Amino acid sequence: MIFAIFVVSALSAQSKWKLWHHKADSLLAARYSRVTYDTTYIGRPDSKFTVKFRVNVSGNQIKSDGESMGVSYNSKLSTATRMTVSAGVIYRGLGISLALNPAKLGGKDKDIETNIVYTSSRVSLDATYQASKTLSGDFESGDETVHLDRGMVDMKMLTVSGYYIFNHRKFSYPAAFTQSFIQKRSAGSLLAGASYQYNRIKSPGDPILGIPKLRTFVGNIAIGAGYGHNFVTHNGKWLFHVSALPTVIIVNNNNISVDDEKVKAKYHFPDMIFRNCLSIVYNISPRHFIASTTRVIFSTYSDSDSFVTQNKWHTRLCFGMRF
DSSP, X not given: OHHHHHHHHHHHHHHHHHHHHHHHHHHHHHHHHXXXXXXXTEEOOSOSEEEEEEEEEEEEEEEEEEEETTEEEEEEEEOOOEEEEEEEEEETTEEEEEEEOHHHHTTOOOOEEEXXXXXXXXXXXXXXXXXXXXXXXXXXXXXXXXXXXXXXXXXXXXXXEEEEETTTTTOOHHHHHTOSSEEOSOEEEEEEEEEEEEEEEEEOOBTTTTBOOEEEEXXXXXXXXXXXXXXXXXXXXXXEEEEEEEEEEEEEOOEEEETTXXXXXXXXXXXXXXXXEEEEEEESSSSEEEEEEEEEEEEEEEOSSEEEEEEEEEEEEEEEEEO
C-alpha cells in the first residue's frame, strides 16, 4: 500500500509538472511568435534555444582640469581594466547566464561590477553598478605631481539609462545586442531617453604627502533624444549598428568636500551625459554567429573653475549557436 501510494503521488506530481511546463512553454511560445513588426525588415530566428559564450571587458576613466585659489590642477584616474568570461542559455527570448572573473580567482581583482540589461522592440533599459578600489593615476597641482596608488581612492558608481525606440516596427535594437531578432534590411529610428548617474569618490588623504581628505558626489538626472541605425549587407550576413543618445542634465546635485568642508558644485549648462553604442554581428550560418558590442557612457560636468569628464565603457565579444 505504501509503495502504491508513493507511485500514485509520483505520477500525480509528474502530471502536474508536465501540465505546468506545457502552460509555461505555450505562454513563452505565444509571446515569442507574436508579430508586432514589419516582417520585411525584422524576423525571429528559426530556433528555440540560443547558447552564447562571451568575453567581457570594461573600464572607467575620470579626468579633471581646473583652478583653485589661483593654482591650476589636473588629474587623470583610471580603474583597472576588468575582464570576465560568461556562458548563457536563452529559450524563446528568456535566458540565464553565469560569469567568471579569472582575476578574482587569483585575488588580484577586488572590484565589483554588475550589469542589468532589458531590451525589447520598443524600450531598452540598462543599469551598471561599480564598486572599485583600483582607481589610480596622477594628480598635478602647480609644479607638483602626486601619484595615487590603487587602494587610496574608493569609488562607487551607478548609472541607469533607458530609451524609447520610435520606429520599432522596422528597426530592431535587440538584433544588434541580444540577437533575439534578425534585422533583414537596413533601418534607423529616432530615440528618446533619460539617464540617472550616481558617483561617489572618497580618499582618506595622506598628511605626509600633503594630500587632503577628499570626497566628491555626483547625482544627476538627464533627458534627451538621439538616433540609431542598423546597416545590413545585401546578403544579410553582416549587421553594423551605431547609435548616439545625448542627454542634457536637468537635475544637478553635485558637491565636493575637502577636509570635511563641503561645497556644492554650480550647475553649468549644458552639462551632458552621452550614451553611445556600436555593434557588429556576423552570421556565419543560420545557426551560428559572432557579435561584438560596445557601450560607452561619457559624462561632462563644468563650472567657472573646473571641467570634469568621465568615460565608462563596456565591450563584449560573443559566439552564439542556435538550436
